[in-house]
Amino acid sequence: MDLIYFNNVISIYAPQIELQGLYRVVAVSSDSTTLAKVESGDFKVSSLRKVSIKTLELLEEQDLIHAVELISTEKSKSSSQLNQNEKNIFDFRRKVMEPFFDSKLLEDLLLKGITIGRTVEDLAHKNDCSKKAIYNWFGQLCLHGFTESSLNPNFRNCGAPGKPRHWNPALELVGRKSNELRVNGTEANPQIGVTEFAYNRVLELYKLIKSPKKTDEDVYHEIIEILYVSKYEKKDNELVPVLPKEGTFLNRRQFKHLVDSVNKIEKLKLSTTTGHFERNKRGLSGKAWQHVAGPGHLYAIDSTIADLYLRSSINRAWVVGRPIVYLVVDFWSTAIVGFYVCWTGPCWDMAKVAIFCSCVDKDFIADQWGFTNQLYLDPMPTLPHEILSDRGEYLSKAASQTAINTMFSLSYNPSRRPDLKGLVEVLNRIMKDQQYAFVPGAIDARRKEMELRKYDPDSSVLTLNEYVKYLTIIFNTYNHNADRRNRLDVDMIADSVIPTPAGLWSWGHKVGLGYRKHTPISTMIKELLPTAPASVNRDGVYFTNQPYQSQLSLTQEWSANARNFGSSRIKVHYFPGTMSRIWWEGGASGLTEFTLAQTATTKPFISTDEYLDALMVEKLRSKNLEFQKTFNKLMRHFQTSKIISEAKAETERADLKRQQEVKPSIRETRKREANINQQLNDENVKSNQFHSNQQATENDLYENLINQVMLDSLEYDNEN
Template sequence: MDQLRHNSVIKLVTDSGEHFYRVILDEPARKKTALVEIVSPSDDDQRTARGGRRRLEHTARRRAKPALPNTTAIIWFHRPELESLASEHLLLPIEFELERPYFVPPQSERGQQEFDRRRQLARLLLDSKYLRESLLIHGTFGPLIKETMALGCSRAQANKILSLLIRFGFHEKSLRDRRFRCGAPGQPRPCDPGGRRKAGRKTNAERLARKVQTEAPPQQPGVSTEWIIKILGADKKNSKLRMKMPERIDRILKHAFVQAYTFVNGVPVAVDLRQGQYPNRRQIIRVLTSTIPKMEELQNKTTAGHFQRNHRSLKEKAWKGIPGPGHTWCIDSTVGDIYLRSILNRTWIVGRPVVYVIVDVWSTAVMGFHVCLQHPSWPTAKIALFNCVAPPELMSALYGFSFSLALNPLPTLPASLWMDNGEYKSQGGRFFGMYVPDESFTPPRRPDWHGMTEVLHRIGKDRIQAIPGAIDARRKELEIRQYRPGLSVMTLPEFVEYLYTVFWRYNLTANRAHRLDATMKACGVVPSPAGLWRFGHDMGIGTQREFTRTTLITDMLPASPAHVTRNGVFKGQLDYGWPPGLEDEWGFLARNRHGWKLPGNYHPASLSKTWILPSSGLIELDLADTAIAPPHTPLFDFVDQMEHHTQSNAKREHETNLIRLQALERETQLIRNAKSRTREADALSKGGRPDITTARQMELESSLPPQDLSDSGRPFNARPPREAMNDAGQDHLAWMAQLLDEQSPENDHE
């Protein structure tokens, strides 16, 4: 029977109840088994009679708990009888677990010395072979007790050592002292009337009184149960006020211990407290700090939300339970701690941007990001998701620089997405459920549940502190948290390129050595987010979901119709030219049948590209060279510039009207003057008038130099040859040029 091995504990169920025994010796050949009845360490209240004189009911120094009785009486059982009980399931094996202090070294030098001495005295009792021989010869522990006494101890100490081995097991740990159970740590010790006296050092008055053989009452009594109840009740009433300790003590004394009042001019006034009738400040602090749990004390000092975000226990890892890379993403937005300038006019400050960051939860790699000047919403979140799954060559064309976050293979849409409460409950979030089957949201005002996205926001905000115009809105020092928009130097595209560098370096260099197990290290996995991403997909645990480019562009980018005109495809006032191969056909139809609209999409971070969807399929168009905006201008900057220009329309119209009215007035005056002079000339004219041709020739000749007038006597109606007229015209232009040259400031010598 395995239950009857040496040092094992068994339970016998009899008519008198349950009995626990330690197996000291089992001899199947002799059909004998030596057992000693023990008292369970978890049931110290059960005592067996030891004999001797009767215990006193009241002693001078009453102990809270009496010492455990010694258990050394051997009971020899007939082994077949025990086997019969075992077959009837009346004999069961039991295992007693020792308390934790038994397994750690003694904490005091005195305890270590006592432990070493007990081990030295118990070496014969711990020798199982010697113990077996002694019991088979003598049948009792008597000779072993005497041999232990010969090692240098009393009979009482030898019996105590043997009892400890029987009660807790035949090993050295059973010989540890039990001082760790002295004093009942954590138990209240109130000084109620008629009970225990106040503990601690006596006052000088009490010590002097003892020297003259008198007893002086303490000036400040100990804390009683009534005082504890009053202190805790008054403090609980004011716990929501979140006060400092001095004010807490004042309110406790006022609400719980000021009980006497008197009337002064009909107004109740509290009577001053008397010394000894209320606890002092040290006693109140002791009650509060020892009775109220630390967690409850901290919860009372702050709000529930702040406690959950900053003080709750960290039980799990964010990536625990995630199948692999690409399965679960987390998206979150924040306001960038930097002021930006307009790309169209750097003197304009456009404010602080909104930054979306998307992180793969398993590998902690940045899948993509989006920077905009619009408020956080589901449409902007979809653009951030599009930036994650768009081909690198398309992102490079949109932003104007090489855009690749060092992820191989390229990301696709995940199977699960964690988002904010507002985005989850929006109409766009419900529509996007067809692409991401598992969507979940973090509770409001719980940024600690965003996991890695909050960490990446912190990393990004720390990295941009070197940029002029950056701020640190997280600082507690108000004099350091300075907002100086005038120091800003970056535009939105430049800030996007800066953030791209930050996240590209993070994906390749962030230390993830704590995520590598022995197998991953043997495979040479690079301990970085990009390395974990690559390893997960190489091992076949990554998530890849294929979607066509047309689906991603039409469903994730903002929609805006394009207008086909006789001059090309226009998006608003932006010219995107003609689709390749359709210039003649569309140009002919637009010119002869007027234009038409086509559904289209655009990327608000760059106006360099747009997409239209005719019946033939998705077509990508580039911004024409003759367009009124630079290629990589963000939509917000372009609209802002157009709006700014529109706001001055009234002023420009007013100035134009003034100029037009002035010109009209001058034109009217010239006509009026010309009419008046003509009437005067007609009235003074006498004689004949030359015809128009002759008058023209005379007008031309009057403007020539005098030396060129070779035929001044020619009649008015004489018409010069055509060659002469041409020569005269050329001479006229040369003469005019000579006059302009003579009128220049360099030839003015007067």
């Protein structure tokens, strides 16, 4: 057997025993050999064929075996021709597969019953690689020869990340074969591959057509029609595209593979709007407090509808609705410097009140709300250098004029870009999250579970004033407890800065980074509080139908002037959160304060909006009240008319009965009436005297009985 030796390639033609083709001798013993077919590119260990030596000798005698020289151009590179990456791979493969170059080992593994799987498992564990890779490399040795060059890496058809393998129509389509081809051996409509032209053109059209409103499937259909549909059929005056033959255009799987090669960020931008990407998907490039010099330089203001239902301060049985909450936040320290809760808005008048609450003395605000526990920061906030806001209600001539008069700057975010003042948006969410689990009537509108978004307005319990107290506690807790350790640099740590918003606020002002300026309270009232007309009449000064008083109006006798010379109107400033005070621009100090009079029909700490709502409710009920009044008057008229008609009828009957008698004069009639009344009075007096005597007798008997009991008690005590 000159042809049967290790690593030799032979050609066998023995169809009767299913041996036909080129085979490599992998292992040889005295009585058998193991052959590996080298024509197929898909090698498996299970395809190794064990053949007896006698069978091969018989075939050789019949001249059915011939020696063949097999030259593998793919593995013809020497190690010196490999680049560094290829050389590293080659060295690793050679190290792992070194035992398989030993023909004796192969004989033991393949012919003497020792399992090859055990050896592969040991090598995989020893060299930290997969068993699949070792089987693959063993297949390369069987196909290309048991030499080191057979382990050379070959990337000709492997592609690489970002480097696609374009299809050449002159070559066979690479990749997994279709099920039809694998089962039947042929394919009725073979699928074409992706040429370089199709690859570039599909990606070009995808980037052109793709939009947030179109899915990838919609884009696929449009691209197929553009690139591959060349015929149209006219049916019922409509052009219907004629699809090309199956397999002659890209299928859905190929299209998806092409689309997946598009850069992920670029694909994300194509799938959404530019604004949404900039707000929610863009990379974060900095911090909100960057480029802000220190505390007090830049405030951000924003409004939101509270996820909470409130009750009326006038009648708790009334559910008023959800209030508007304004937040004012310092950018550098992230501290909440002020807030305001109202029923009106969003509007610039209410935004001004929020700024007023942030910058005015806290004792003054405490007097307005009626409770002392207010937001506390040291030092107290003042008007800032700049206020950042959305466009909305803040972009107005009134806002610009207020900024000029109070000497602060206004800056605005671009349209639909709330993310540029995301700090306030986050604090809005924190406020809503804090109240949902603890406050009755709260709403969790952002929950994914639809069942947990349900709410019951009737379960609400807080009034506006009580909600302000609640938020004050929440915001004070945030200012003095929120973790800001990530803000501390080495200098702050060395200076023992408290890592909270309030701590950063205090330290920033302590080292001279803060911005503060004095603004008189009269100026802030004039510029930041809304105005409304008040009337001066004979009863005093009235605002929203409620009386107000001050020493100035009494000294200057405003009511006397109104009584004698007519009423007048004045413009006053008011704090919408309560009705306790109003201010008039006049007097010696330039601003006169009026307080709610004791004769007022409203409470001082009820908001103006709630009081006006109550008046509207009363007006709505006035229709029913008017109907009731009219009904009562009609009933009175009916009853009086009945009495009069009955009296007329009796009088007529009496006159007819006594027509023949002599009628007494009026004087005689009155005298008779007086005698009758006197007799009735005498009888009543006698009856009263009888009852009085009877009562006196009963009283005397009762007193005698009590006296006797007391005497008996005294005698008993003396005896003992």
